Structures are given as structure tokens and as C-alpha cells.
Amino acid sequence: MSEEKVKLSGPDLTQGVELTAIPDGTMLLGHAQGEPVLLARRGDEVFAIGAICTHYGAPLEQGLLVGDTIRCPWHHACFSLRTGEALRAPARDPVSRWRVEAVRDAARQFTSVDAPVGAVFVREKMECWEPQPQALSAEQPKSVVIVGGGAAGNAAAEVLRHEGYSGRLTMLSADDTLPCDRPNLSKGYLAGAASDESNLLRPREFYKKNDIDLRLGARVVAIDAASWHVQLANGSRHDYDALLLATGAEPVRLDIPGADLPHVHYLRTLADSRALVAKAPAVKHAVVIGASFIGLEVAASLRARNIGVHVVGIETILMEKILGPEVGGFIRRLHEKHGVAFHLGTTAISIGEGNVKLKNGESLEADLVVVGIGVRPAMSLAEQAGLAIDRGVTVNEYLETSIPRIFAAGDIVRWPDRLTGERIRVEHFVVAERQGQTAARNILGRREIFDAVPFFWTEQYDLGIAYVGHAEGWDKAGIDGQLEERNCAITYRRDGRKLAVAMIHRDIDGLRAEVEFERANPAAPTSIK
Numbered sequence: 001m002s003e004e005k006v007k008l009s010g011p012d013l014t015q016g017v018e019l020t021a022i023p024d025g026t027m028l029l030g031h032a033q034g035e036p037v038l039l040a041r042r043g044d045e046v047f048a049i050g051a052i053c054t055h056y057g058a059p060l061e062q063g064l065l066v067g068d069t070i071r072c073p074w075h076h077a078c079f080s081l082r083t084g085e086a087l088r089a090p091a092r093d094p095v096s097r098w099r100v101e102a103v104r105d106a107a108r109q110f111t112s113v114d115a116p117v118g119a120v121f122v123r124e125k126m127e128c129w130e131p132q133p134q135a136l137s138a139e140q141p142k143s144v145v146i147v148g149g150g151a152a153g154n155a156a157a158e159v160l161r162h163e164g165y166s167g168r169l170t171m172l173s174a175d176d177t178l179p180c181d182r183p184n185l186s187k188g189y190l191a192g193a194a195s196d197e198s199n200l201l202r203p204r205e206f207y208k209k210n211d212i213d214l215r216l217g218a219r220v221v222a223i224d225a226a227s228w229h230v231q232l233a234n235g236s237r238h239d240y241d242a243l244l245l246a247t248g249a250e251p252v253r254l255d256i257p258g259a260d261l262p263h264v265h266y267l268r269t270l271a272d273s274r275a276l277v278a279k280a281p282a283v284k285h286a287v288v289i290g291a292s293f294i295g296l297e298v299a300a301s302l303r304a305r306n307i308g309v310h311v312v313g314i315e316t317i318l319m320e321k322i323l324g325p326e327v328g329g330f331i332r333r334l335h336e337k338h339g340v341a342f343h344l345g346t347t348a349i350s351i352g353e354g355n356v357k358l359k360n361g362e363s364l365e366a367d368l369v370v371v372g373i374g375v376r377p378a379m380s381l382a383e384q385a386g387l388a389i390d391r392g393v394t395v396n397e398y399l400e401t402s403i404p405r406i407f408a409a410g411d412i413v414r415w416p417d418r419l420t421g422e423r424i425r426v427e428h429f430v431v432a433e434r435q436g437q438t439a440a441r442n443i444l445g446r447r448e449i450f451d452a453v454p455f456f457w458t459e460q461y462d463l464g465i466a467y468v469g470h471a472e473g474w475d476k477a478g479i480d481g482q483l484e485e486r487n488c489a490i491t492y493r494r495d496g497r498k499l500a501v502a503m504i505h506r507d508i509d510g511l512r513a514e515v516e517f518e519r520a521n522p523a524a525p526t527s528i529k
């Protein structure tokens, strides 16, 4: 972020702040040497860190202090107040930290007559902690192979190096592009608000600098778990001592006449999104088949480009199963206000050169068709390797599969949810990254339980919805606040038990719900059968 763009507010913290201005458990936004800085107090300790989240730039003063960490209000990254480190995805880089000097009897420096004894001054910025490679212990794998260059795979590679792992580290990705910010492919990137470069999780040099042997266009076709190697489509093989399987999910393909025409697109990879962006200027009428989160985000992004959009969905109420009928109706009205036309309770039966025919008899003009009818976990390798499977790769609470030395993370796994003890599988970016992080530490022998509370978000136009927890088959949804005013929290319960909360522009409630779920009594984990 360039300094000219940073708007500073609050006091100049280098000039000192009375301690009474920061009661225990609170924060104070100010600035130091031209940068926004946040003071946070925990008991007798006062910390000073950079005030802007390193993920998408959220104002951390609107976040939540939990122990000696701060959580980001937008996508729930977590930073250490002591070191500035990004402890949890989706942030990858630390925030700056600053030396704080406490001065007793500093009252004379302040204008307030009642100024109490004690003030703190923010001094110089401190060095960021840099990971140092460490000698391998006898128990640690000499080589790690990660299959998948997405959210989980990338997070795992980063954490392995961050933890000082010095063995051979190979990441094999079937994608032709560097690991990318997949959620943005249907949002800012498609709408034209984000650049190509900003959509990469890391630049190419990062992998080189960290000695991560990243192979792109490298499709693995077989895992030999008996002799610990993987086989690539190009015939090459890679040996491993530990393997992380993070192959993500693949879009469900439409099976109707015309589905393979060149103007019919799917959206999973950066290449897919680039293809849509390249076509967009010549498109007048788009049909989105599937009213999923991705379908609706695509609709909003295409509207931002002034393209006429029709959305076709089998459901009669948008998002009803996940968010409930009230929220579904609200989302529909939002899209309609932006000019989207819906064709719900029906399906597409054929696609022609310039139109899409629907089961209800309608014919929609279309020079672009985007299909978003869901995804399936990419399971072929797991099946071939003989891993235990149950609508996903079955893993235990350490993200170990049924075969020793093979871990799995991300959209492909079904893991024991800490709150209910039930095995769940989700398709959430932050969950995939956090699983990659935990799997990496467990590859190094940490035995860390994966117990993060599921979190996802969606953005459509200027509406943001964040969702914390996991409620499959809820029976009651209670709205606290005003949906139409975009200020509410919706709590989903089953048999009276709170399972998830969706927030509309109530970030702090989302963070509090996350902490509440974390502190709820965990259910006993189950073993892999």
C-alpha cells in the first residue's frame, strides 16, 4: 500500500497515549511515522501492530481481540499481537509490529489535568521474524510431495517452510497457472476490479526463494502407496516420504445438447476466468445456468460489465437450503434491482449458437453461457490409491487418511467436525487453507487437531454475507436485526442446538460466533473405518 493512499486517523502514537485511553481488552487506532498503527491492551501489556490486514486490507480495529491475538473482521484471519505473524489463513503475511515503551508518571506531557500516572509511546518499527531452515529430525520426512496447487496445497507448502522444514518440497499442480485467489475469480477479477497479478496468491519468485519445487501443468495420474511415489501424466515420477493430497473439486458438467459449444464456460481456474474476461467485451446477453454462490457472483460481476444476465435455477427460492427463504428472497430482489432476470424451478434442456432453451418452454438469448451447477471432489487419485472414501476422502482429526504417510486437505476431505462429531465436507477457501496449514504441521509430527470452525463468505454487488459454522439440515433460522437494512445475523439451529450463523454486515458478530463455537464442548472424534 503506498503511503499517499493511507488515511491516518486517531492520535500520533509516537507522542504518547495515556494508559486510561486503552482500558484492558480494548484497542486504539492511531498512527506512527505515517502508518496506521493499532494499540491493543491485554492486562498490563500494550502491543502496537500495523492496523491493516495483510489479506484484503480490512481495518483491524474493527476486529476482535482474543487472548494475545487479533482477528480480522472480514475473513477471520488471525494475527499475533506479540510477533505480528499471520497465525491463521487467509492472511499469509505478517502485520508490522512496533516497540512500545511504557512511561510511568508521564502525566505532565498531557493536557488533561486528571491525567493518571502512566502512558505508552510507540517507538520504532521492529524487524519481522524470518523463518530459518532447521536440520531435519530423524522422524521428519526427507521429502514432501503436495498434489494440488490450490488453497490447501499452497498453504501447506508455505507453512512447511515457515516452520523451518528443510527437506525436499515439491508441489504438483494440474493448473497451468500459479496458485490463485480462487474466490476472486467470480468476484473482483471477473468484474474487472482486480488485476491479473493481484489474483495470484504469491508471485513466481516466492516459490523459488522458498525452495518450493512448483510444477505447473503437472497432472498426477497414480499414487503408489506401497513404494511411496506418485506418477505424472508425462511419465515422470516423484518419491515421497509424506504426501499431501489436495486435489480440490471439479465443476459438475452439464449433459445436454449444445453443452460443448465454444461459448459455454465453467469457472474453476484462473484460466477459466481469464477466458470469460477476454470474451466479456463482445458479450451482450449472458445466461448463467445454476443459481449457486458462484452462479450468483458471476451474474453480479457480469452486470458490473453491463452485460444482460438471465439466471436459470432448478430451485424455486435462492439459497433456501443454506440460508433460508427470507435471505433467498432478499438476494433475489437485490439481483433484480441490478437488472438480473431469474428463471427458477426449471432447467436448461439445450444450448444453441445464440440461445438457451428451458424446460418450461422459454428460449433465452445468449452469446455467453456460464455453467455453475455445483462441484464434485476430485477423487480419482484417492480412489486409485485405495484410500478410505465416503463422499470425499475420509480423514481423522489430524487430517491423516487411511494410508500411512498420506494426508489430505481442502475440498476433497470429509473430516470430523469438532462441534458435532459428524464428518463434514465443505467447499470453503479459508477451511481449505487452514487444513493445509494443519496438515503441514502434522507432516512435521506436531499432532495438531484440525478444529477450526468453518467459515465462508460471498460478495454480490455491495452485499457481503459471512457464514460461520456448519448447519446441514437445520430446522430453525432466527433473524436478529433487519434484513432489508442489511444489518442482521441469522442463527441456524437443529434440535435447538446452534450450528451456524450468517452475518450481513455485522462482522464483529461473526467473530464472536466463531469464538463461541470454538469454546463449545467438542464432540468426541471418530476413527476412520
Ligand SMILES: Cc1cc2nc3c(=O)[nH]c(=O)nc-3n(C[C@H](O)[C@H](O)[C@H](O)COP(=O)(O)OP(=O)(O)OC[C@H]3O[C@@H](n4cnc5c(N)ncnc54)[C@H](O)[C@@H]3O)c2cc1C
Pocket: 147, 148, 149, 150, 151, 152, 153, 172, 173, 174, 175, 182, 183, 184, 185, 186, 218, 219, 220, 221, 246, 247, 248, 249, 267, 268, 269, 294, 378, 381, 409, 410, 411, 412, 426, 427, 428, 429, 430, 432, 433, 455, 456, 457, 458, 459
Ligand atoms: C469461482 C469460485 C469462487 C469461490 N468463492 C468462494 C468464496 O467466496 N468463499 C469461499 O469460502 N470459497 C469460495 N470458493 C471455494 C474455494 O475456492 C475452494 O473451497 C478452495 O479453493 C478449495 O481449495 P483446495 O485446495 O481444496 O482446491 P483447489 O483450490 O481447487 O485446488 C486444487 C488443486 O489441485 C490440482 N489438481 C487436481 N487434480 C490434480 C491431479 N491429478 N494432479 C495434480 N494436481 C491436481 C488443481 O490443478 C488445483 O491446483 C470459490 C471457488 C470458485 C471456483
Ligand code: FES
Pocket: 053, 054, 055, 056, 057, 058, 072, 073, 074, 075, 076, 077, 090, 091
Ligand atoms: S481482509 Fe483480513 S482476512 Fe481478509
